Amino acid sequence: MDSVKKNSWSRIGLFLAAALFLALPGKDALADDPTKNIHGFAEAVYGPKLDQDGLTRKNDFNFMEQRLQLKTSCRPDQPETLARWNTEFFYKGDLLVDEREKTARYNIREANGVFSPFSWIDVKLGRQILTWGTGDLLFINDVFPKDFESFFVGRDDEYLKVPSDASKFSLYHPPVSVDLVLIPFFTPDTPLDGDRLSFYDVFLGRLAGKESGRLLTEPPLQPDSTEVAARVTRNFSGTEAALYGFKGTFNQARGIKNEDNKEFFYPRLAVYGSSLRGPAPFVGGIVSGEIGYLDSLEDRGGTDRLVENSAIKYLAGYERDFPEDLRVGIQYFIEQIMDFDALTVNARGGDVPRDRFRQLMTLRITKLFWLQTLEASLFTFYSPTDDDAHLRPRLGWKINDQWTATVGANWFLGKHDWTEFGQLENNDNVYARVRYHF
Amino acid sequence: MKTLRIGLALVSLLCMSGMGLESATAAETSAGSAVMKETIAAYYYARTDAKSEIRMRIVNRQGQTRERRLTLLRLDKADGGEQSYYIYFHEPADVQGMSFLVLKHPGGDDDRWLYLPAIDLVKRIATSDKRTSFAGSDFTYEDVSGRDFDEDEHTLEGEETLGEHSVFVIKSTPKRPGEVEFGTRKFWIDKATHLPLKVEHYDLKGTLYKVYETQEIQNIEGTPTITKAVMKDLGNERFTELTIKSVSYDGGITADLFQERSLRRPSPQWIQ
Numbered sequence: 001m002d003s004v005k006k007n008s009w010s011r012i013g014l015f016l017a018a019a020l021f022l023a024l025p026g027k028d029a030l031a032d033d034p035t036k037n038i039h040g041f042a043e044a045v046y047g048p049k050l051d052q053d054g055l056t057r058k059n060d061f062n063f064m065e066q067r068l069q070l071k072t073s074c075r076p077d078q079p080e081t082l083a084r085w086n087t088e089f090f091y092k093g094d095l096l097v098d099e100r101e102k103t104a105r106y107n108i109r110e111a112n113g114v115f116s117p118f119s120w121i122d123v124k125l126g127r128q129i130l131t132w133g134t135g136d137l138l139f140i141n142d143v144f145p146k147d148f149e150s151f152f153v154g155r156d157d158e159y160l161k162v163p164s165d166a167s168k169f170s171l172y173h174p175p176v177s178v179d180l181v182l183i184p185f186f187t188p189d190t191p192l193d194g195d196r197l198s199f200y201d202v203f204l205g206r207l208a209g210k211e212s213g214r215l216l217t218e219p220p221l222q223p224d225s226t227e228v229a230a231r232v233t234r235n236f237s238g239t240e241a242a243l244y245g246f247k248g249t250f251n252q253a254r255g256i257k258n259e260d261n262k263e264f265f266y267p268r269l270a271v272y273g274s275s276l277r278g279p280a281p282f283v284g285g286i287v288s289g290e291i292g293y294l295d296s297l298e299d300r301g302g303t304d305r306l307v308e309n310s311a312i313k314y315l316a317g318y319e320r321d322f323p324e325d326l327r328v329g330i331q332y333f334i335e336q337i338m339d340f341d342a343l344t345v346n347a348r349g350g351d352v353p354r355d356r357f358r359q360l361m362t363l364r365i366t367k368l369f370w371l372q373t374l375e376a377s378l379f380t381f382y383s384p385t386d387d388d389a390h391l392r393p394r395l396g397w398k399i400n401d402q403w404t405a406t407v408g409a410n411w412f413l414g415k416h417d418w419t420e421f422g423q424l425e426n427n428d429n430v431y432a433r434v435r436y437h438f
Numbered sequence: 439m440k441t442l443r444i445g446l447a448l449v450s451l452l453c454m455s456g457m458g459l460e461s462a463t464a465a466e467t468s469a470g471s472a473v474m475k476e477t478i479a480a481y482y483y484a485r486t487d488a489k490s491e492i493r494m495r496i497v498n499r500q501g502q503t504r505e506r507r508l509t510l511l512r513l514d515k516a517d518g519g520e521q522s523y524y525i526y527f528h529e530p531a532d533v534q535g536m537s538f539l540v541l542k543h544p545g546g547d548d549d550r551w552l553y554l555p556a557i558d559l560v561k562r563i564a565t566s567d568k569r570t571s572f573a574g575s576d577f578t579y580e581d582v583s584g585r586d587f588d589e590d591e592h593t594l595e596g597e598e599t600l601g602e603h604s605v606f607v608i609k610s611t612p613k614r615p616g617e618v619e620f621g622t623r624k625f626w627i628d629k630a631t632h633l634p635l636k637v638e639h640y641d642l643k644g645t646l647y648k649v650y651e652t653q654e655i656q657n658i659e660g661t662p663t664i665t666k667a668v669m670k671d672l673g674n675e676r677f678t679e680l681t682i683k684s685v686s687y688d689g690g691i692t693a694d695l696f697q698e699r700s701l702r703r704p705s706p707q708w709i710q
Contacts, residue, residue, distance in 0.1 A: 039531050075706060086706070115705060122703055158556040172699055233698075238541070238549045277562055279547055284566035321564045322687075323619075325571070365450040371496075371676075372574040398574075401504050401530035437531035 040069040040092075043435040047154050053426035055198035055209025062153040062196050062429050064099040069109070085115040100196075108397050109163055124168040129161045130181060132231055132244070132292060134275045136364060137379065138333050140313045141273040142293035143229055145251050145407035147190035151391075152197055152424060154408055155430035162187055175235045183227040189251040189265060192423075200423035203262050205350055207417050207426065215263040216253045225249075239278030244292070246271040254308035255298065267307050268297040285320025302339025305346040311336040325368035333360040352418045355385045373398045381421060388414035388421040406433040473606045473627055475518065480632035482584035483517045484661050486693035489708060493678040505529060506573050508708045513691050519544060522696035523583055526709045527573075529692050537701050544586050544593035550573040553701035560698055569618055576648070576678035589613060595624070600636065604629045615642070631655060631662035647673050658685045 021395035028433035047062040076082045092110040112126030133142040137160075143438035145162035147155075165185040171178040192199040194209035219225050227248025233239050246269070254266035273292030280287040292313045299307035314336070335358040337343060343354065361384070366377040374397050381390040394408035409430045415420020496507040507529040513522045523540040527533045541549040550563040568580045590610040598605050608625040612618050621644060626636040633655060639648035654666035663685055670677040695708065 038535050041531070088703075088706070122699070129558040130557070161557045169704075170699070172694075172697070174694060174697055177697075177699065209460075235697075279549065284547055285564045286562045288562075319562075319564050321567050321570070323567050323569065327564065371576075372571055398532070400502065401532075406531060435532075 035072070037074065038072045039438060040071050041067075041435045041437045042069075043067050043433055045155070045431060045433040047429055047431035049342050049428040050428040050430065051207075052304050053207070055194065055196055055211075055426070056206060057195050057210045058100060061100065062427075062431070063155070065232055066099075068095040068255070069093070070095075071110075071291040074192075082115065085117050087113060087115040089113045089294065105287075120172050122170040122172075123170075124170070127163045127165050127167065130164050130166065130168070130229075131161065132179070132242070132279045134288040134317065135290060135315050135333075136317060136319075136362065137381075138315055138316055138331060138360070138362065140290050141231075141242075141246070141271060141275065143246045143248065143251065143269075143271055145187045147188050149192060149196060150269070150364060152192075152410055152427065153429060154410055154433075156406075156433070170316060173210070179231045179233075181227075181229040183248065185228070186225065186227065186249065186255070188218060188249075191253065193215060197417060197424060197427045200352070200418045202350070202418075203259070207423060214253075215261060217257060217265045219249055219266055221277075231315055232283045236278075239276060242275045244271065244273040249251055250308065252260060254296075256306040259306070267299070268294040270297055273313075280318065280320070283316060283320070288315075288317040290315040302337075302342035303346055305343070305348065305351060309340075309343050312336045312338065319364075320336075325372060327364070327366045329362075329364040333362070334358065335360075357385065359385045360382060383419065386414070386419035387416065388412070388419045388424065390421040390424070402437055404435045404437065406435075407431070445582050466593045466595075467591065469594040470608050470610075471587075473594060473608055473632075474592040474610065474625070475587060475592075476632040477608075477625070477627050478584060478587055478633055479517045480662070481634060481664070483521070484663065485659075485687040487511070487513045487688055488685065488687050489691065490685040491683045493681040493683065494573065496575050497677055497679070497680075499675040504574065506575065508573075511570065511691055511695060511708055513696065518587060521583070524696055524700055524708075526704055538604060539696055539698075539701055540583060541685075541696065542583055545588065548583075549587065551698070558702070560701055575680075576671050576676060577680065581650070581669070590623075597629075598626070600626050603635055604642060605635060620648075628655075633662060633664055647671070656685075658672065659687050661687055 011237050020024050044066050046064045049060060049062055052059040059365070069092065072088070073088055073090045074191055090110055090112055094107045096105045096107065098105065108127055110127055110129060112124055112128045114122055114124045116122050130144040131142060133139060135142070139146070144164055146160055147162050148160070150159035164183050164187055166181055166183040169180045179330045194212045198207050198209040200206070201212045201214070203214070204212065227246070229246045229248070230244065232243045248269060249266040250267070253266055255265045255267035257263040257265040271292050271294050273290065275288065275290035277286065277288040279285070294311045294313065296310045298304070299309060302309040314334045315331060317329065317331040319327065321327045337354055337356055340356040361382050363380045364377065366375060368375050377394050379392040383389070389412070391411040392408065394406065396404060396406045398404050407430070409428070411428050412421050412424040414425050416422045445600045453564050457580070457705045488511070492508050492509050494511055495500050496504040496506070506527070509528065511524040515521065517678070521542040523538070523542065525538040525540070535555040535641070537553045539551040548565045550565045552561045552563050553559070556562065568585070568653050571577070572579050572582045587657070587693045592608050592610050595607040595609050598607055605626045605628055608627060610623045610625065612620070615621065619640045621642040622640045624638040624640070625634050628634070628635050634650070635652045637650040638646055641647050648670065649670045650667065651670075654663050654664070655662050655678065656665045657663070663682070665685070667680045668677055695705065
């Protein structure tokens with residue numbers, strides 16, 4: 001299992017979020033009583049593994065957990081400035097009883113305040129979920145943290161997104177809007193660490209689980225390590241165009257600091273990109289395109305084999321609906337590695353073979369039955385260059401206004417151990433989830 | 439013998455549909471069109487903007503009930519023309535906080551966005567099929583936001599009395615049959631308010647399968663407004679009751695509200 005050297009400062013975000021709430025004005029000062037405005041769900045999930053490769057810490061199941069999510073919001077009447085700024089506080093937390101880890105954990109998903117000091121600006125401070133870009137489960141300019149472990153074991157899609165402790169400034173001047181996000185506390189993607197899912201360990205040169213023992217070192221908290229992400233969007237009569245920029249670090253440990261003690265780090269990264277999304281002419285449906293240049297700031301020439309090269313990522317998507325609640329979406333994604341020759345020249349035996357152009361296609365089919373109470377869907381990733389695939393069939397039933405039941409599976413196929421989905425080949429799983437909403 | 443019976447049935451069906459196709463006179467069509475234009479203006483384009491709270495009660499064959507509660511904001515550019523809708527869901531709990539933005543383009547596909555607050559995702563929704571159910575109810579998207587006037591041929595079938603209302607009876611037939619699930623619709627339209635009091639939906643074989651009924655009309659700020667209605671699905675023995683509350687007109691809704699910003703940050707002034 002990996003050990004993660006965390007900057008203890010990342011806890012500060014949590015503290016600030018909590019402080020924000022403690023500093024909330026008293027109940028009398030609120031226009032609405034937050035205790036009367038509590039929503040959420042209680043759920044129970046069981047996710048057994050279909051393969052047992054003996055690598056992960058427990059081989060019979062991925063997760064068995066009960067979760068209670070509570071969310072509430074309030075708008076203060078006092079002090080007058082907050083009321084005038086149309087302030088709203090929002091809080092969402094999950095209490096998780098994890099039968100696998102034999103622990104109970106409390107995670108704050110969101111704890112933030114939004115206010116508008118002027119009519120043309122919204123400021124959102126605190127823990128929040130951040131999303132932008134046009135991809136469907138493929139991300140180029142969405143540089144915000146993800147939890148692919150949750151995604152691969154079958155937790156609800158909500159948990160693919162990891163919250164960021166950030167400040168977001170949104171400026172509006174229709175039809176143009178500008179978003180500026182500052183993230184002082186680095187949050188990485190949740191790493192595949194061999195605990196629930198086995199993965200390809202580059203040092204061992206094979207699939208590994210709990211014995212992997214990598215060390216992932218997060219960047220220290222320094223004033224200049226604050227990540228900055230920006231987006232400018234404009235709506236041209238139904239077609240949305242966007243420009244994106246980001247300066248920060250890779251969300252995955254794409255650099256090796258020390259080969260001897262298997263120490264990885266998160267190299268610095270800049271991303272520049274753009275996207276378009278709008279109605280497809282003549283045929284109907286929605287067409288989208290996105291591109292991003294990932295500038296690997298610590299290996300600009302591509303000569304350092306220990307640090308990820310720069311790359312250009314391209315994405316084209318099309319989605320349309322058909323009668324009887326049928327929807328189909330397809331995407332085509334290319335990752336072009338820059339300075340590929342330098343990468344090849346400097347590579348050593350044992351390095352993971354890469355393609356200059358990695359291609360990935362996705363297909364989403366969704367069909368609703370019984371007046372939209374039963375949803376059957378299949379999401380498929382397939383890479384012709386990596387020779388791997390990931391299939392996600394799912395059946396969700398809204399039993400009534402309170403209860404939902406979901407069953408699904410994650411199926412991985414791959415020719416090689418080192419590709420994105422190929423490394424997960426021994427982690428096929430199914431899951432069943434029951435939720436009560438209130 | 440059996441084959442003969444089926445054959446006879448087919449022949450009589452063909453005759454019936456032939457009768458249906460018997461062309462309406464130009465006068466009936468133009469009268470029908472005039473009435474339907476007024477109806478669309480009164481029903482979907484009342485005043486310039488409107489805010490309302492909509493409750494839906496969906497009851498199935500077994501008597502099980504599902505409820506929806508949403509706030510609907512509307513702003514018109516011109517009667518019968520471009521329109522913007524904003525919909526915010528309060529209930530049920532699993533969709534609480536979700537919102538929709540619809541920019542309606544008569545004669546073309548609407549622009550529709552959906553916001554999922556749990557993942558902060560603004561999703562663009564393809565809208566080629568407008569006959570899908572609205573939020574799992576017996577109403578379709580077109581029932582909620584209006585069907586293009588030009589999609590159907592409207593003929594005046596006659597004048598009647600329905601309850602205490604004097605009504606026009608209009609038959610609307612799709613110009614491109616087969617693109618929608620109904621063959622014809624028959625409207626009973628109140629002469630006084632131009633609002634539909636009853637709509638019968640007939641399938642392609644001419645069988646009545648869905649009935650809409652207005653149950654209550656209130657005069658709100660001088661504008662006759664439907665505040666209670668029901669859509670019954672006869673084949674599936676289910677129905678949806680629609681209750682429209684807290685209606686206010688011309689409250690100063692502006693085009694700014696129909697932007698991505700309102701999806702991410704709903705304005706309390708408008709959604710509560």
